[in-house]
Amino acid sequence: MENADLSHHIVSRFNADLEQLRSNVLQMGGLVEAQLKLALRALLEGDSAAGDEVVRAEYEVNSMQVSIDDECSRILATRAPAASDLRLVVAIIKTVTDLERIGDEAEKVGYIGSHHASMERPADHYRVMRHLGRVVQEIVRDALDAFARLDAKTALEVAKRDRLIDEEYDAAQRQCITFMIEDPRSIRHAIDMLWIARALERIGDHAKNICEYVIYTVYGRDVRHVSMGDVERHIHSLSEPQSLGSAAPAAD
């Protein structure tokens, strides 16, 4: 059961509800992804209009968070979902929180970016951010992809990549310290870069959380605060469950 099955409920309205819920989350994910892209454009290209756009998009992301949470409450109250359906709804409630926070972090990057647009922008300060930004964009995209397909194996691979971002973040910090040592007049700017690096690193963490919820939805195992090695071994040890048609003698 690598990909959870949302359809085939006897109550077809329930299928429709879950599908709608999932597509709303994906839509919210798309908005957040676009926000991150705009924020990085504001930062790297000194495009202040893009930065303003990120701040405006925040409103829509926030309202989607609230409406998806509402919908989840309604489904919990009216359908009393169980097993994988329950896990999906729980995972979605958590996922939208992380998506909204990715939006918040992107907003920080965006407004610092648009603030710098009219200032002197030393090219070497942006080199590290460009790299970090690209890695973070990839991890967010892949996490949403894993969520869209409820693909736990991809989710595990993506979650493991969060380590790379932590390494990049460390490199960015050291780079900023170097700029400050070399030219004390750049300290203000370097500190802003540190804030941006921090925001990007946090986005990576939220993407990792989303991957963990995907694994929870599919395998029913809460993998937060668990060693990724354990998770990997567990996933590899699982075999395909039987279907109702081929009722086999009981285990346990």
Added chain:
Amino acid sequence: MNDQAYPADVPPSVPPAPVRPAGAAKLPLEKPTSPVLRPRAEVQHLSFHYGAHQALKDISIPVADCQVTALIGPSGCGKSTFLRCFNRMHDLQQDTRYEGAIVLHPENINLVGRDVDPIEVRMRIGMVFQKPNPFPTSIFENVAYGLRLRGIRNRAILAEEVEQALRGAALWEEVGSRLQQSAMALSGGQMQRLCIARALATKPEILLFDEPTSALDPIATAKIEELISTLREKVTVLIVTHNMQQAARISDYTAFMYLGELIEFDEAAKIFTNPSKKATEDYITGRYG
């Protein structure tokens, strides 16, 4: 853009970031489970035949002492048949056959053994049915019936035992002052609790419930569910229910049956959040097979 260039720019004088201690303990992936350690009864390779039709196929589960075990599954899966094996209800029908054993601890009596008297089994294993079925006598006589069968004649003892059973079934407050009235005048929920009191009066070791709330309104249902949760302190409960949420709410262990076979048996919390078998998942989430 040269991605690899920047670390080389960092002079050695820049101290590295503080390293987070590696010892920060990770949580275990596997949650602790509570297997049935002290079963009150153990079903061992139980099969049951109605004539040529095999209704139960090689079922083995433990029945946890002083816990609620729920049996779920679609209509015709054999869960009521399974429940009825415990107090030999099938003996009333001709041409039925048990195989395997239901061992009642601690004496290790095989409840479905040929040499075991079904009347004695029914004294020890009480049963409550889907439709409340009080006798058409007074409330008092309904509860005292089993005690009288046991040969208790002393009025004081009878009164004491009846009160205890009615209190156990959370009915005393409502009927304590009118014990001589007809049981047929009670409401559906009260009748059902009277049947539970009647079953409790003989101090059974296991109480069987066959869809005890399917004929009751939500309030009466809630009272029965609450009652079953309290009964658990004194008696082992086995319940058949079509209401999955009910099984999730009141049971400690849940068995899912399909076409006479046991598909999965586990802690209720596990069955309803993360069942191991696809068939169980399909059933409790309301999917087609």
